[in-house]
Structures are given as structure tokens and as C-alpha cells.
Amino acid sequence: MKRLWQRGMIALARSSAVKDFMQGRDGMRKLAQRFVAGPDVASAFATAERLLDEKGIRTSFYYLGEYVDRLELVQENVDQKLAIAARLADADLDVHISVDPTQIGLQTDAEQVGPRARSIGRAIALASGGKPGLHCLMLDMEDASVVDVTLALHDDLRRLELPAAVTLQAYLRRTEGDLIRLIAAGAKARLVKGAFVGAKHVAFATEPEIKANYRKLVALMLSEEARESGFYPIIATHDDRIQAEALALARENGWPQSTYEFEMLLGVRSDVAEALAQQGERVRLYVPFGRDWWPYAIRRIGENPANGVLLARSLLARR
Ligand SMILES: Cc1cc2nc3c(=O)[nH]c(=O)nc-3n(C[C@H](O)[C@H](O)[C@H](O)COP(=O)(O)OP(=O)(O)OC[C@H]3O[C@@H](n4cnc5c(N)ncnc54)[C@H](O)[C@@H]3O)c2cc1C
Numbered sequence: 001m002k003r004l005w006q007r008g009m010i011a012l013a014r015s016s017a018v019k020d021f022m023q024g025r026d027g028m029r030k031l032a033q034r035f036v037a038g039p040d041v042a043s044a045f046a047t048a049e050r051l052l053d054e055k056g057i058r059t060s061f062y063y064l065g066e067y068v069d070r071l072e073l074v075q076e077n078v079d080q081k082l083a084i085a086a087r088l089a090d091a092d093l094d095v096h097i098s099v100d101p102t103q104i105g106l107q108t109d110a111e112q113v114g115p116r117a118r119s120i121g122r123a124i125a126l127a128s129g130g131k132p133g134l135h136c137l138m139l140d141m142e143d144a145s146v147v148d149v150t151l152a153l154h155d156d157l158r159r160l161e162l163p164a165a166v167t168l169q170a171y172l173r174r175t176e177g178d179l180i181r182l183i184a185a186g187a188k189a190r191l192v193k194g195a196f197v198g199a200k201h202v203a204f205a206t207e208p209e210i211k212a213n214y215r216k217l218v219a220l221m222l223s224e225e226a227r228e229s230g231f232y233p234i235i236a237t238h239d240d241r242i243q244a245e246a247l248a249l250a251r252e253n254g255w256p257q258s259t260y261e262f263e264m265l266l267g268v269r270s271d272v273a274e275a276l277a278q279q280g281e282r283v284r285l286y287v288p289f290g291r292d293w294w295p296y297a298i299r300r301i302g303e304n305p306a307n308g309v310l311l312a313r314s315l316l317a318r319r
Contacts, residue, residue, distance in 0.1 A: 019294040028314050036064070036289060038289055051285060059286075060286045064296055068103055085135075089126070097135075136163035141167040141169050165232070166187070167191075171203050176220070179191075189234065191235060193211070194210070215245065223253060237264075
């Protein structure tokens with residue numbers, strides 16, 4: 001049932017007619033505000049500063065817009081990420097800047113994706129002023145067809161000693177192998193369940209299978225071997241049981257609190273994020289901003305059928 005609801009919402013996310021209609025409706029603003037910081041870099045920074053000052057929670061910035069197939073939009077995406085990096089030098093924050101390879105040209109001029117990622121990486125390195133571990137370029141992971149290219153991009157950035165991390169998805173069968181390699185390299189990786197559906201031979205299809213694989217991968221990420229190799233684990237889930245298991249593993253295997261972190265999405269189970277931060281855990285929220293908010297917000301609605309109420313209320317609201 002949940003998978004069916006999610007597929008329906010993914011279809012809505014991909015329809016440009018639905019997107020234009022929804023983004024133009026006054027009543028939908030509330031829905032956008034729940035999951036998105038605002039339209040521009042200034043609103044994104046205001047949210048990040050508020051989260052850090054009031055809750056002790058860090059930020060991952062994400063400029064909305066994915067699967068971009070026009071060069072002027074690719075340029076806009078790159079400019080927005082550079083604008084964040086430029087502003088970071090004067091801000092007292094510790095942020096990740098999320099980048100989807102299709103945002104920076106994978107579908108338009110793939111040979112330019114590497115140079116664009118490097119220029120964003122260099123701008124972030126400059127903003128960190130040489131402080132290791134502060135700020136990084138986080139590569140988001142899209143559908144199964146772009147995993148190799150995304151991992152290669154990550155390896156290239158690291159080879160150039162630019163601050164980079166990558167997202168891995170537990171729904172993919174290959175992820176265990178990818179993770180073992182990243183652990184041995186002492187990389188920084190974020191583990192998610194995966195917001196896509198894949199063919200049976202490449203992906204786990206059912207929720208219990210995906211969850212079981214997620215747990216198995218968390219155990220690898222928080223193993224003693226991973227700690228000794230300098231690996232930095234980011235556990236990105238809203239599942240509080242898995243978070244509690246991760247915390248137990250971290251303690252058991254001698255991970256100090258600031259050597260791993262939890263990441264969640266703005267507007268989703270904020271009480272859980274705040275409780276972790278209050279226990280002294282390092283917590284980061286994924287903070288999207290930009291005008292193109294519909295595909296992102298409707299996928300969040302898809303992750304929990306209970307969010308259908310929020311969608312229905314927004315549709316019925318006049319303003
Ligand atoms: C920081 C971050 C970055 C991500 N980056 C990527 C990426 O690069 N690529 C990718 O494929 N996916 C990404 N995702 C999405 C991820 O793959 C999952 O689809 C999503 O996080 C839901 O899985 P879950 O593990 O949080 O929990 P679930 O098992 O889906 O849910 C756990 C609990 O949280 C609740 N919950 C979960 N989502 C919502 C919601 N939207 N609203 C209300 N309650 C909710 C559930 O109802 C349940 O109680 C990212 C997620 C996070 C948190």
C-alpha cells in the first residue's frame with residue numbers, strides 16, 4: 001500500500017503540468033513551507049542560522065531542481081551552489097552543499113560535470129579556510145543508472161583533496177561492495193534507503209528487505225574497522241529504531257560523538273532530530289531552497305501516506 005502511494009506521488013512529481021499548476025496555487029504555500037526553507041540563498045542561510053542557534057543542528061543545503069535538461073538551468077544550479085560557498089566564509093556554520101550530478105549537466109553536457117563539481121569543491125575548500133572537516137560537497141545519489149558516474153565523481157574530488165562525500169542507497173544490491181571500498185578509503189558517506197524503485201536484479205523491492213540491508217550497512221559503517229580507517233558515517237534516516245541501534249553500535253565500538261552524524265530532512269519528524277541533538281549527537285538537516293519546490297515536496301508526501309492529509313488541506317485552502 002505504502003509503495004503504491006509512493007509510486008503515485010513519484011508520478012505526480014514528474015508531471016510538469018501538475019508542477020506548474022501546484023506551484024502557482026496560493027494554498028500550496030503551506031505545503032512548501034513545511035519542507036523548503038524559501039526561494040533563495042538568503043532564506044536558506046536564515047534557516048541554517050536559526051537551526052544552529054536555536055537547536056544546535058547543522059545544515060545540508062540543496063538548491064531545488066533535478067534531472068535538469070537545459071544548459072541555462074545547469075548554469076543556474078552551479079551559480080546557486082557557488083553563491084552558497086561564497087557566503088559561507090562570513091557565516092559561523094558547518095554545512096554540506098548537496099549536488100545531484102544531473103543538476104550540473106549529466107543530461108546536457110556530461111563532459112563538463114567533472115569541471116563543474118571541481119569548481120564547486122574548490123569554492124567550498126576556500127570557504128573552509130583550511131579547517132579540515134568543515135564544510136563539504138555532498139553528492140546526492142539519483143537512480144541506479146548514474147551510480148557509477150556519481151562514485152567516479154566523488155573519487156575524482158577526493159583525489160584532488162577537495163572536501164567531498166557521497167550518498168549510498170540501501171535499496172541497491174551493489175551498495176555493500178561500494179561501502180566496503182569507501183570505508184577502506186577512509187571516505188565520508190551518507191547512507192539512505194533510496195527514493196527510487198529499481199529492477200529486481202539490481203534492487204531490493206520490499207520494505208523489510210531494504211530495512212534489513214540498511215541495518216547491515218549501518219553495522220559496517222559503525223564497525224571498529226571503519227573507525228580505525230578514518231571513515232566518517234552519516235546515518236540518514238527518520239527511523240528512530242535504526243537510529244537507536246546505530247547509537248548503541250557507536251558506543252560499543254568506541255566512536256566519539258563528533259566522529260559520526262545523523263541526517264534528516266527539514267520538516268520531517270523534527271522532534272526526533274531535536275531529541276538527538278539534545279543528547280549531544282551531531283545532527284544535520286537537509287535544507288532545500290529555490291522556487292522549483294513541487295517535485296521535492298510531493299516526494300516527501302509520498303514517503304508517508306499520513307502526509308496525504310497535509311496535501312488535501314493544502315489543495316482545499318484558498319490562500
Ligand atoms: C538527509 C537525507 C538525504 C537523502 N538523500 C537521498 C539521495 O541522495 N538519494 C535518494 O535516493 N534518497 C535520498 N533520501 C531519501 C531516502 O532515500 C528515503 O526515501 C527517505 O529518507 C525515507 O526513508 P527513511 O529511512 O527516512 O524512513 P522510512 O522507513 O520511510 O520511515 C521511518 C519513519 O519516518 C517517517 N517518515 C519518513 N519519511 C517521512 C516523511 N516524508 N514525512 C513524514 N514522516 C516520514 C515514517 O512514517 C516512519 O515512521 C535522503 C534522505 C535523507 C534523510
